[in-house]
Amino acid sequence: MQKEDLVQCHNRIAPYIHRTPVLTSRLIDKMAGAELFFKCENFQRMGAYKMRGATNAILQLSEGQRSKGVVTHSSGNFAQALTLAAKSLGVKAFIVMPTSAPRVKKDAVLEYGGKIIECEPTLEARKAAALKIEAEMGTTFIHPSNSVNVIIGQGTACMELLEEHPDLDFIVVPVGGGGLIAGTALAAHYFGNKCKVIGSEPFAVDDAYRSLQSGKIELNKTTDTIADGLKTNLGDKNFPLIRKYVNSIIRVTEEEIVEAMRLIWERMKIIIEPSSAVAFAAVLNEKDKFKNKKVGIIISGGNVDLKKLPF
Template identity: 70%
Template sequence: MDKQTLIQTHNRIKPFIHKTPVLTSRLLNEKAGCNLFFKCENFQKLGAFKMRGASNAILSLSEEERQRGVVTHSSGNFAQAVSLAAQRLGVKAYIVMPENAPQIKKDGVKTYNGEIIECESTLEAREATAFKIRDEKGASFLHPSNQDEVIYGNSTAAIELLEKQPNLDIILTPVGGGGLIAGTALAAHFFSEKCKVIGGEPAVADDAYRSLISGKIETNGNFHTIADGLRTTLGERNFPIIQKYVDKIIRVEENDIITAMQLIWERMKIIIEPSSAVAFAAVLKNKEEFKNKNVGIILSGGNVDITNLPF
């Protein structure tokens, strides 16, 4: 893994993604006590950064592999990202979704011609169903966060942010499955002399925080967080990257997440989902640590059910 790999990845996926804007807010800078630069992946295709990793994963397959199709399991954004990326490249996509996945997410997958296979809403059922399709159809399995090609694709959001703001001291991302923060950490390592990477995580689902302390991948007994995109755990491909290159992980309470989400909606006039607000919540909770620094925040997505807002 080197800088050249990430440059090649970025060039490979550029025709398939949006170069999302970096927005600032004087009022939020004053509130946080630092200079904030928001990389708006809520404006990415599908409304989430997942399009980057999914595109790179499919583009990295051989022609023969593409002809046999791809399969993934996801209840949300990655399902739609794989479906759209596959549609753009003329590849068949099998999408395993838990039966209780939101209808809006299922509709999104169907829009991009993904073939949905429903299963029970357990991780075991999701994996077993996906691997069965992989074995029967010869399809390539794509993991939402624990796959090198997905991680490298995810790195491109931070690469673009650092191109625009090379003087960043810190970049924050939310932490769920670990694919975004691992990619961000690689980008900061290879494209900046001084930029640290910090994760934000819900206190009620703090497996990554505990994993960094224990030195092994921890799991959650409780997934009752409003940040529904972060209810997953780290994997063996991204965890070593996180251990090596991520400075720390800050835990935030559910009320902190709601406050941060509401501030961005009200002050910046943009829609973000609860998972996206976690990184900003970490800054607001630890103002002293970020005081007067140049801080990048990756707003991971904006796919939110507007009929069910927490405020």
């Protein structure tokens, strides 16, 4: 993947996404002892950066492929992203979701015009259901995080951030399936000025931390975290990029995630989801590392259930 791939991707998806603002806060900077730049993908269409990768993946399909629709398995933000991107481009979207998925997530997909295919709540059942649709209908499967076109799309958030603040010392992003951090690391490599990319993870799902240590993809043993977007594992497309370009991973506790989320809600008056708070928690957690540095933080999304807040 070259610099030009990112530039072309950004031009390709620009008409379908928001250019999100970069916010700053003197109070938050004072608390962190660093200069922080929040790239607000919670203000992105459908409320998360996933809109970028989903849009790019569909735009890279041929006319013939598009006519047969796209399919993915996700109960989170990528389901909404693929559905909305498909709708914007006049393409059918099939979303495989476990029967146990919350009503609110299903409603969001239906609202954007997606078709839900229900399956048993296991990873195997989800994969099988998606494969079946692919085989029977010729629909193209788009993976939420382990797809080159998705990774490049997610990298455009970092491109925009570095365009406005080219001299960032660090960019910190949450790590779930690895699509965002791989795209960010690629973009920081091509557009940053010695900008280091750092991942952040809850201790409860620290598969990326352990994978970087062992040199192979490690799996999560539990999924017991409030950061519901970060429970998935890395993949063979994004892990090599993470190994090559990511500086390190910082792990944080559940208490630190909730406290970081509360601080951003209270002080910056923006709604971010727990997964996004993980990145800010990492900066608060290792203050010495970031002291007086310019640090970009990608606020990955703002989709929360207001009836189930941790405060």
